[in-house]
Amino acid sequence: MPTLSDVKVGQKCVVSKLTGEGAIKRRIMDMGVTKNTEVLVHKVAPLGDPIEVTIRGYELSLRKDEARCVEVKDIAKA
Amino acid sequence: MADTFYIALAGNPNCGKTTLFNELTGSNGYVGNWPGVTVEKKQAEWKKDKDVTLVDLPGIYSLSPYSPEEVVSRDYLVNDRPDAVIDLLDVTNIERNLYLTTQVLETGRPVAIGLNMCDLLKERGDVIDTKQLSKMLGVPVVEVSALHNKNLDELLKKAVELGKKGVAAKGPKCFSPEVEDALQKIQKIIANSVPEDLGRWYAIKVFERDADALGELALTKEQLDASEEIIAKVEKDRDDDSESIITSDRYDWIATVMDACVKKAPKKLTTSQKIDRIVTNRVLGLPIFIAIMILVYYIAIGTVGTNATDWVNDNLFSDGFFVNSTSETQYNKDQKAYDSQHYSDKIDGFLAAAKKKGISTSKVEAAVSDGDISSADKKLLKSFEAKAEAKGVVATNVPEHDGDGNLTYNGGKLVTKLDKDGNPVLKSGQKLDTISKVTLADFKKAVSTPAPDQHDYSGFVDSIPNAVTGWLTNAGASDVVISLVVDGVIGGVGSVLGFIPQIFVLFVLLCFLEDCGYMSRVAFVMDRVFRRFGLSGKSFIPMIVSSGCGVPGVLSTKTIENERDRRMTAMLTTMIPCSAKLPIIALVMGVLVGADNGAWWVAPMFYFLGIVAIIVSAVMLKKTKPFQGEPVPFVMELPDYHFPSIRSWALHIWERVSAYVKKAGTIIFAAAVGIWFLSNFGIASWQGGSGSFGYLQGMAGAPDTYMDYSILAGIGGALSFIFMPLGFGNWQATASTISALIAKENLVSTFGVLYGLGSATENSVTMWQGFANMFTIAGTLHVGAMCAFVAFNMLCAPCFAAMGTIRRQMDDPKWFWFAIGYECGFGWVVGLLINQFYELFVFGSFGFWTVVAFAFLAAILFQLFRPMPKWDEKDEHILGSLAEEPVA
Numbered sequence: 001m002p003t004l005s006d007v008k009v010g011q012k013c014v015v016s017k018l019t020g021e022g023a024i025k026r027r028i029m030d031m032g033v034t035k036n037t038e039v040l041v042h043k044v045a046p047l048g049d050p051i052e053v054t055i056r057g058y059e060l061s062l063r064k065d066e067a068r069c070v071e072v073k074d075i076a077k078a
Numbered sequence: 079m080a081d082t083f084y085i086a087l088a089g090n091p092n093c094g095k096t097t098l099f100n101e102l103t104g105s106n107g108y109v110g111n112w113p114g115v116t117v118e119k120k121q122a123e124w125k126k127d128k129d130v131t132l133v134d135l136p137g138i139y140s141l142s143p144y145s146p147e148e149v150v151s152r153d154y155l156v157n158d159r160p161d162a163v164i165d166l167l168d169v170t171n172i173e174r175n176l177y178l179t180t181q182v183l184e185t186g187r188p189v190a191i192g193l194n195m196c197d198l199l200k201e202r203g204d205v206i207d208t209k210q211l212s213k214m215l216g217v218p219v220v221e222v223s224a225l226h227n228k229n230l231d232e233l234l235k236k237a238v239e240l241g242k243k244g245v246a247a248k249g250p251k252c253f254s255p256e257v258e259d260a261l262q263k264i265q266k267i268i269a270n271s272v273p274e275d276l277g278r279w280y281a282i283k284v285f286e287r288d289a290d291a292l293g294e295l296a297l298t299k300e301q302l303d304a305s306e307e308i309i310a311k312v313e314k315d316r317d318d319d320s321e322s323i324i325t326s327d328r329y330d331w332i333a334t335v336m337d338a339c340v341k342k343a344p345k346k347l348t349t350s351q352k353i354d355r356i357v358t359n360r361v362l363g364l365p366i367f368i369a370i371m372i373l374v375y376y377i378a379i380g381t382v383g384t385n386a387t388d389w390v391n392d393n394l395f396s397d398g399f400f401v402n403s404t405s406e407t408q409y410n411k412d413q414k415a416y417d418s419q420h421y422s423d424k425i426d427g428f429l430a431a432a433k434k435k436g437i438s439t440s441k442v443e444a445a446v447s448d449g450d451i452s453s454a455d456k457k458l459l460k461s462f463e464a465k466a467e468a469k470g471v472v473a474t475n476v477p478e479h480d481g482d483g484n485l486t487y488n489g490g491k492l493v494t495k496l497d498k499d500g501n502p503v504l505k506s507g508q509k510l511d512t513i514s515k516v517t518l519a520d521f522k523k524a525v526s527t528p529a530p531d532q533h534d535y536s537g538f539v540d541s542i543p544n545a546v547t548g549w550l551t552n553a554g555a556s557d558v559v560i561s562l563v564v565d566g567v568i569g570g571v572g573s574v575l576g577f578i579p580q581i582f583v584l585f586v587l588l589c590f591l592e593d594c595g596y597m598s599r600v601a602f603v604m605d606r607v608f609r610r611f612g613l614s615g616k617s618f619i620p621m622i623v624s625s626g627c628g629v630p631g632v633l634s635t636k637t638i639e640n641e642r643d644r645r646m647t648a649m650l651t652t653m654i655p656c657s658a659k660l661p662i663i664a665l666v667m668g669v670l671v672g673a674d675n676g677a678w679w680v681a682p683m684f685y686f687l688g689i690v691a692i693i694v695s696a697v698m699l700k701k702t703k704p705f706q707g708e709p710v711p712f713v714m715e716l717p718d719y720h721f722p723s724i725r726s727w728a729l730h731i732w733e734r735v736s737a738y739v740k741k742a743g744t745i746i747f748a749a750a751v752g753i754w755f756l757s758n759f760g761i762a763s764w765q766g767g768s769g770s771f772g773y774l775q776g777m778a779g780a781p782d783t784y785m786d787y788s789i790l791a792g793i794g795g796a797l798s799f800i801f802m803p804l805g806f807g808n809w810q811a812t813a814s815t816i817s818a819l820i821a822k823e824n825l826v827s828t829f830g831v832l833y834g835l836g837s838a839t840e841n842s843v844t845m846w847q848g849f850a851n852m853f854t855i856a857g858t859l860h861v862g863a864m865c866a867f868v869a870f871n872m873l874c875a876p877c878f879a880a881m882g883t884i885r886r887q888m889d890d891p892k893w894f895w896f897a898i899g900y901e902c903g904f905g906w907v908v909g910l911l912i913n914q915f916y917e918l919f920v921f922g923s924f925g926f927w928t929v930v931a932f933a934f935l936a937a938i939l940f941q942l943f944r945p946m947p948k949w950d951e952k953d954e955h956i957l958g959s960l961a962e963e964p965v966a
Contacts, residue, residue, distance in 0.1 A: 018322060022144075022955070022956070023144040023145075023711055023955075024711040024713075025321075025322075026140075026142050026144055026321065026325075026956075027139075027140075027142075027144065027711040027713045028711065028713055029321075029322060029325040029326075030139050030140035030142060030177065030325065031139060031174065031713055031715070032173065032174050032177065032329060034322075034325055034326040034329045034330075035318075035322075035326050037329070043358065043360075044360065045358065045360075045363065045602050045603055045605065045606065046358070046359070046360050046361070046363035046364045046603055047364075047603075047605075047606035047607065048606065049605070049606045050602060050605055050606075050712060052358070052602070052716060056173040056174055056329075057171065057173055057174075057342075058171045058173075058174055058715060059354075059715065059716040060713065060714070060715055060716070061598075061602050061712070061713070061714055061715075061716055062711070062712060062713045062714075063605065063609075063711075063712045063713075066711055066712065066713055
């Protein structure tokens with residue numbers, strides 16, 4: 001199953017499941033990354049990590065480690 | 079009703095909450111921390127009705143039990159029961175903002191909702207149906223603009239009105255039918271155990287298995303088992319855990335609200351996105367960041383800030399200043415002319431020559447040295463001059479000294495080598511600068527020519543200590559009182575006030591970066607580097623600032639949003655050498671390499687030591703329990719850029735600066751007076767002393783080195799054994815380390831007093847010599863011990879001003895003492911390593927402490943390289959099952 005960290009800049013995808021637990025999982029969900037939400041990977045930081053995504057109409061940044069907790073499907077060019 | 083009416087202000091970070099708070103209150107309120115955490119707590123009265131108090135909750139995205147910000151917010155809403163709540167939404171981000179709203183509505187409080195930044199929304203072309211939104215949420219919704227102070231009073235009035243009526247928000251039925259059904263059942267089960275208006279809130283918490291919330295309830299085993307059964311069934315049907323179900327359902331409901339209330343215009347690239355394309359660009363991101371940091375450093379530390387602070391310190395608190403530039407030029411000219419005559423060298427030389435001819439000079443020396451010649455002095459001088467004339471005294475080849483009291487050669491070059499007796503060591507071709515001949519006439523002229531006095535020039539304003547000394551002397555105050563007021567109180571308070579200009583300049587810049595939205599980009603750009611050391615990307619800013627002064631450095635940790643990073647940074651940032659530590663570095667440089675040319679690498683070495691110390695400490699501490707806990711997600715929003723309103727920017731700065739003065743000021747004041755007492759009081763046990771306890775300088779026959787007899791010297795002696803293994807176990811080193819706590823540059827001046835060097839500075843060769851002597855045993859300079867001493871003073875507890883700031887920042891005695899204790903302990907270990915390894919490798923001495931040093935080194939390496947220890951990974955906040963743990 002691909003995760004959000006595998007999605008390249010300029011691609012969009014749909015969240016299928018959240019793995020991980022505790023604070024990280026809750027925080028990711030609280031920020032609106034829930035099942036069936038569309039996410040667009042917008043840019044990568046100068047040092048390659050974290051990444052910035054567009055979700056629910058705003059910009060969210062998260063580390064690649066955290067992006068690995070988000071399983072995604074339907075990866076496509078935006 | 080005279081009772082205070084409390085209104086809580088809730089909302090996401092960057093939704094304009096602080097601007098709203100400031101507009102409504104003028105922000106003359108209380109700024110502190112929430113108990114036990116370093117999260118900021120602000121509360122203030124409404125400008126228009128003093129009975130209404132607004133409490134600004136920290137900006138949060140959710141009421142989850144994970145971050146301290148979220149915990150204090152929900153504890154306040156649920157346990158402290160404010161009379162009403164204002165929930166402010168940033169409508170440009172309404173979908174995510176509504177998520178918090180759904181939770182706030184469940185806390186059973188009267189809620190009024192403010193839609194902020196509607197003007198921006200209109201620009202974008204989006205339309206919100208406020209009426210429909212109000213209907214769906216079940217509470218009043220008011221369109222406001224915090225930036226332009228539009229409708230804010232209406233919003234607050236609405237909240238007060240709701241609160242007075244006591245209409246609690248019900249919370250929308252936002253979950254899917256099977257969850258709503260389950261919640262109702264749970265609500266019935268726990269009905270007896272919870273307050274009525276919190277029934278739904280707690281039902282949801284039980285459904286989420288939120289341990290923190292359940293702990294307060296003390297539900298029975300039957301209640302828990304019955305609830306668990308209901309939850310498990312829903313989880314099975316939905317194939318998801320209950321916490322995720324609640325979250326997704328909230329967002330799904332919000333999506334329906336969005337469809338019903340918001341019409342979105344087709345998307346265009348916003349200005350903010352355009353700026354971000356450049357600022358966080360993969361190629362340009364880092365250079366832009368570095369450029370901004372250099373600019374902040376240059377303005378706050380390099381130029382404006384430091385100049386302003388130096389001006390205050392040098393003028394207001396030390397020498398006084400001119401308001402009239404012509405007389406200032408005149409004074410400088412006169413002073414230069416006076417210096418070029420080397421009058422004091424002439425006097426010294428002539429007196430020495432007279433002494434050789436058998437004339438007693440000690441009384442005359444005393445008479446001319448204080449610069450004030452009384453009639454009795456005149457008599458003395460006359461008889462001396464007569465004797466000198468009779469014996470035909472003429473001094474020849476009198477050595478000249480420069481302003482720092484150093485000898486010079488070949489027309490002004492500094493003599494850097496002295497032998498044991500203080501005589502210059504010169505190479506061939508170097509000729510000491512001397513005055514070839516001093517006659518009696520020269521002596522008379524030197525004695526009678528007064529040094530130019532600033533007070534005699536027009537437009538001179540005296541410094542505060544001088545002026546106060548003058549007043550007190552005129553008022554007939556005793557020396558003790560004058561010393562207490564001038565050296566203790568004004569010295570202590572001055573050290574606080576002196577920093578204000580710099581702190582002000584710094585916060586003008588930092589508050590701008592914070593308010594305009596760049597700060598969160600800093601975290602985005604730098605996260606990768608700092609995360610390795612367990613610090614935040616934003617830790618970079620306090621460290622840069624600390625190279626100027628640790629006080630604003632610690633204060634600027636406020637911008638770090640994660641509490642653990644914030645604490646760690648506040649603890650470690652003062653290990654960077656600040657400008658007050660530079661004189662100490664200059665001293666070592668003087669001893670090691672003599673003149674300052676060619677040894678440019680010594681000072682950077684100490685910065686390097688500071689950086690390494692921070693990295694090593696951060697990596698070690700990261701693996702300890704207090705800094706471990708749950709992993710901290712970085713997940714954060716990058717807010718839109720916007721130019722902050724001047725008013726809220728100014729208030730933000732004022733808030734930071736005034737908080738520093740209030741909190742840091744009191745502790746520094748007390749500590750400074752304490753050290754003053756310790757170093758000025760003691761037992762007069764010198765030869766001919768009365769042997770009684772008292773104010774040393776005021777007692778008969780007190781020598782220049784009076785501090786030798788002070789309580790401080792006693793404490794220094796008692797504590798010096800601690801520093802024995804570091805190679806500087808003498809009481810002078812210990813005493814000056816203690817007095818350096820007032821301000822690090824005091825280390826040098828205390829040395830001067832302890833060794834009777836008078837006004838020698840860190841640039842004086844005699845001071846280098848005295849400093850080197852302290853580490854010279856049997857004729858060999860122990861460089862290791864000296865470096866250990868300096869390293870300890872660089873890394874140990876910072877000055878009181880910085881400690882006061884750490885105390886304020888931590889707002890928890892436990893953490894404060896942990897920070898200070900760690901700094902001192904780490905400094906001690908580093909000192910031990912330097913000294914013992916130097917001794918071992920250079921002198922080949924091996925002993926007990928060498929073994930200890932190796933043990934410490936091994937322990938540090940172990941802690942550095944061992945893998946992250948696995949602490950108890952069980953989630954303490956959300957239970958796996960309600961049956962899992964008996965809830966007390």
